[in-house]
Amino acid sequence: MTTTYRVAAVQAEPVWLDADATVEKTIGLIEDAAAEGASLVAFPETWIPGYPLFLWLGSVAGQVPFVGRYHASSPTVDGEHITAIRRAARRTGVTVALGYSEKDHGSLYMSQTLIGADGSVFLHRRKLKPTHVERSLFGEGDGSDLKVVRTPLGRLGLLNCWEHLQPLSKYAMYAQHEQVHVAAWPAFGLYKGLAYALGAEANMAATQTYALEGGCFVIAPTQVIGERALETFTTTDDQRALLAKGAGNSRIFGPDGTPLGKPLDEQAEGLVVADIDLSLIDLAKNAADPAGHYAKTDATRLLLDDRPKSAVIRPGEVEGPYFPELDESPADGAVA
Template sequence: MPTVYRVAAVQAEPVWLDADATVEKTIGLIEEAAAQDVALVAFPETWIPGYPLFLWLGPVAGQMPYIARYHANSPAVGSEHITAIRQAARRTGVTVALGYSEKDHGSLYMAQTLIGPDGSVILHRRKLKPTHVERSLFGESDGSHLKVVDTPLGRLGALNCWEHLQPLNKYAMYAQHEQVHIAAWPAFGLYKGIAYALGADANMAVTQTYALEGGCYVIAPTQLISERGIDTFATTDEQRALLATGAGSARIYGPDGSLLGKPLDEHAEGLIVADIDLTLIDLAKNAADPVGHYARTDATRLLHDNRPKTPVVHPGATTEPHFPELDDPDAEAPTD
């Protein structure tokens, strides 16, 4: 297992409500990462087909036309869209952390899929609790989706957006000795200057805190918004006033909380790239390991129920999250 390698956080605008075009852009960014010798590239929350900004811009009745398009452009885990990205990962040898709106029959979930350099699916998870108005569009998952996995690049895990504001979620991840964490975020151009909690400063602060608390590397990709994005979702001057262009804030943090790589201008698309060294995690945790020598189990402990919960229970069924679309041997290593 390499202890030193290069990672990248995507800062870019999706092709709003267009899965085909966003997948094409995704593959281009994976190829760009490969050209820079990146071993792991991370994409933002709901990168495909873009974060549903329409949820925050008006009454439910006005959202209906967007919801139909959003469902139609949300890929299933076994879809041709995800397969094409898996093939790109295999072709380039890059590990890909992909965020997207996952369609599972009539329901949508805020999903993250970790794809290995051979095209295999290493981890598939869903956001435990969609935030605020997101709950009108997306379903929830359960404790089985708080999971860190062993990979050739170390122990990797992922969370979406305000899952990083849930202290117990974070501690459940820290306790699995995560080494590299994907903190996927949308764009921060929503209610900019109006709601500080939705802005880049507050949310990058909790992302940096995750690195420091967990003693791990954190890769934080973000979306950004252009005039094209505003035109997609805003139909009135009042709605346009709630959206701001730019607001990209992709970052990479070290296990001591230090900023790694060179941030891009908030309006610029591209990759934040940094070299990481997993051996430095030991130095960080020597000072403070919140799930090891710095814990106080006599005072506080976390109950993490990692059993999957389903609407129908079949006696004797597996205790692991199961996605039949990923069972096909061809799907484990897709061909070009």
């Protein structure tokens, strides 16, 4: 297992509601990460096809015109878009933590897929409980989505956005001895100055706390809101007042909560990059290991049901999404 390597957190604007163009941009960012010497690159929540900002900007009737477009732009796990990104990971030798809106027939999920440097899939998960108005568009995950997996880069786990405000979900991850965590966020431009809880300061504090509590490295990618977002999602002055440009705030934290890497300006696109050393986790956990020597099992314990739950169960059927084997396509990394 590699214990010292470079990681990268994406800070960029998706091509809103355009899966083809966003996948092309994704592949370019993977290539940029490879050029920077990164072994792992992490993308924001619902990076493809962009976070559904329209959910927060008006009535349900006003959202309806976007719903069909959002469905049409959401990848399936076995479709050309995810396959192209898997090929790009294999071609560049970079492990990719991808956030996207997953289309599963008539339902959407706020999903994350961890793709290995050979294009294989280490982990696929769905956000357990979409936040507030997100629940009008997305379905829920289950306990099987609280999972840490063993990889050549250590024990890796992923969560989305306000899952980092769920103490029991966080503890379920800590208890699996997570070493590197991807905390995927959208942009922080919604209701900027009006709702502190939706802002960068509060949510990066929660992210930093995750690193400190869990004694792990945390990579936190974010989206950027540019002029195209305003053109796509706003038609009135009231809507434009609720959506601030910029709002990128990607960060990387060490297992003692120390910020790592050089942050970008909130309107800039690029990568926040840092070198990590997993041996530092032992030093952090020597002081406080929340699911080890610092636990108090006679007082508090967590009940975790991590069995997958399906609406229909057929004898002998394996539950979960199916990712097809990659072929040896000459156009490795291209969208078909």
